[in-house]
Amino acid sequence: MSAAKRRRSEDQFLCSICLDVFTDPVSTSCGHNYCKTCITHHWDVNVPYMCPMCKKVFKKRPKLNINTFISEMVADFRREAQQKASSSSSEQQAAKPGEVPCDVCTGTKVKALKSCLVCLTSYCETHLEPHLTAPRLKKHQLFKPVENxxxxxxxxxxxxxxxxxxxxQMYICVHCPVLEHRTHEFVPLKEEYERKKAELGKTEAEIQQMIQKRREKIEELKQSVRISKEGADREIAAGVQVFTALKESVGRGLIQLIKEIDEQQETTEQQAEGFITELEQEISELRKRSTEVEQLSHSEDHLHLLQSFSSLKAAAPTKDWTEVRVCPPSYEGTVVSAVAQVEETLSKQMKKLFEAELKRVQQFAVDVTLDPDTA
Structure with a gap:
């Protein structure tokens, strides 16, 4: 059955007074059907007695009887509608945590599609249909489903x-101004809603502005860190360069110190070795002379001893070593002199570093003067 046919079938079982399915349907003599309670209440407050549909006037209040045929059809319609609703509810997924459930569903509560402010009820897609088709229910105020x-x-x-x-500063109904709030200033809820919504828009703009300022501050801090890192890297590079130069200077000073001491020691050793060589040669000559003297002293040849005595008695050609000495060189002050040389080099490096730092500070001052924001 199409949706249009189904709605027409439903309209046939709706009371034109309450716009709901008949309850104890009764028929008037003009052929129109109403809920017994609805038409009875209508004639209790309205005189003359008139049919709400065709406006036919009755001279006296008609006697009403239950229309059993329509009552049975309504009962069948209710059963079919309930079965369709149950089947549709079972096919739909149950409301998840945080979702508003349908107040009409029995068993599994399906997610509500709308809430009615007049009925104070939330409806799923199936149970919302009367509010979308029945003329009287269409006037009800529907909105996004909410709890409470x-x-x-x-x-x-x-x-x-x-x-x-x-x-x-509170929400009231239409009767409150007549009683408790009659001297107060009040406005429609929609007007206050628009005003508060505008304030929220302004607040949101202010919040976004605050967020933007804080993002800018974050970038400013990051930029400061980058500048600090660049400065630190430059200082480390300069420090490595200076201390490397100092280290090399100290190393050269140490090498020079060792070289000077070694040279002096080598000179002393060479001088001593020359004297020792010469002394050893004289010792060799003297030993040779001693051997000749000893041999001559044992000779029994009188003439030979006398003839050789004069030549052996003569003084040997030796050197007087009494005043000959090797004086060790004095190393006192050598280390002090080398350290003084390193200190002089360090002083020169410090002077160069100071001059370079002074130039950098002066350039920074010029940058600040020309472009404060960039600096």
Whole structure:
């Protein structure tokens, strides 16, 4: 059955007074059907007695009897509608945590599609259909499903909260201004909603501005860190360069110190070795002379001893070593002199470093003067 046919079938079983499915349907003599309670209440408050549909006037109040045929059809329609609703609910997924469930569903509660402020009920897609088709129910105020619909009603007058009291800063119904708030300033809820929404827009803009300022501050801090890192890297590079130069200077000074001491020691050793060589040669000559003297002293040849005595008695050609000495060189002050040389080199390096730093500071001052933001 198409949706249009189904709606036409439903309309046939709707009371034109309450716009709901018949309850104890009765028929008038003009052929129109109503709920017994609805038409009875209508004739209790309205005189003359008239049919609400065709406006036919009855001279006296008609006697009403239950229309059993329509009552049975309504009962069948209710059963079919309930079965369709149950089947549709079972096919739909149950409301998840945080979602508003349908108040009409029995068993599995399906997610509500809309809430009615008049009925104070939330409806799923299936149970919302009467509000979309019945003329009287179409006038009800539907909105996004919410929980605690009772909280949207005035507890004192049981009416929807449709006004905002600016004096007491509270939400009120249409009856409250007549009684408790008659001297207060109040506006429609929609007007206060628009005003508050505008304030929220302004607040959101202010928040976004605050966020933007803080993002700018973050970038400023990051830029400061980058500048600090660049400065630190430059100083480390300069420090490595200076201390490397100092280290090399100290190393060269140490090498020079060792070289000077070694040279002096080598000179002393060479001088001593020359004397020792010469002394050893004289010792060799003297030993040779001693051997000749000893041999001559044992000779029994009188003439030979006398002839050789004069030549052996003569003084040997030797050197007087009494005043000959090797004086060790004095190393005192050598280390001090080398350290003084390193100190002089360090002083020169410090002077160069100071001059370079002074130039950098002067350039920075010029940059600040020309472009403060960039500097």
């Amino acid at each position: 619909l009772e909280g949207r009603m005035c507890r004192q007058h049981d009416k929807p909260l449709e006004l905002f009291c600016k004096t007491d």
